[in-house]
Amino acid sequence: MGEALGRAGISIEGGGAFVLSNNGVAHFLFADGSAARAALEHEGLRVVAVRDVVLQQLRQDEPGQLGKLCREMANAGVNIEVLYSDHSNQLVLVADDIVKAREVSQKWSQRPATGGPK
DSSP: OHHHHHHTTOOOOEEEEEEETTEEEEEEEOSOHHHHHHHHHHTTOOOOOOOOOEEEOOOTTSTTHHHHHHHHHHHTTOOEEEEEEBTTSOEEEEESOHHHHHHHHHHHHTSOOOOOOO
16 A cells, blocks of 8 residues: 555555454545545555545643543534544544534634643
8 A cells, every 4th residue: 555655656644554353444644535545546455435534733731632522522423433643743533424523623723721730
């Protein structure tokens, strides 16, 4: 996969891969998901889906950020399907309702800081 993307001049921005029930599963972040899909399929690799994501910067000096954000998503009825960090230390969320997830993320970004540990 990495070689195929490299030949096409496409960089991976974040993501990961794992094995689940003897099947390889991967989710990767690209600036252009359609171009990545085309490059991978050209090389004979199967791409199941290309999905929009929510990128969220957490305040690293505030403990509990991930739990609080996930609680806000749950309260809004958003199910998080995939969660990881990108190469810029942003949280990447794949959600079942991207519109609601973006609304929650937008509100989250506007919250005042509560400060870190004292």
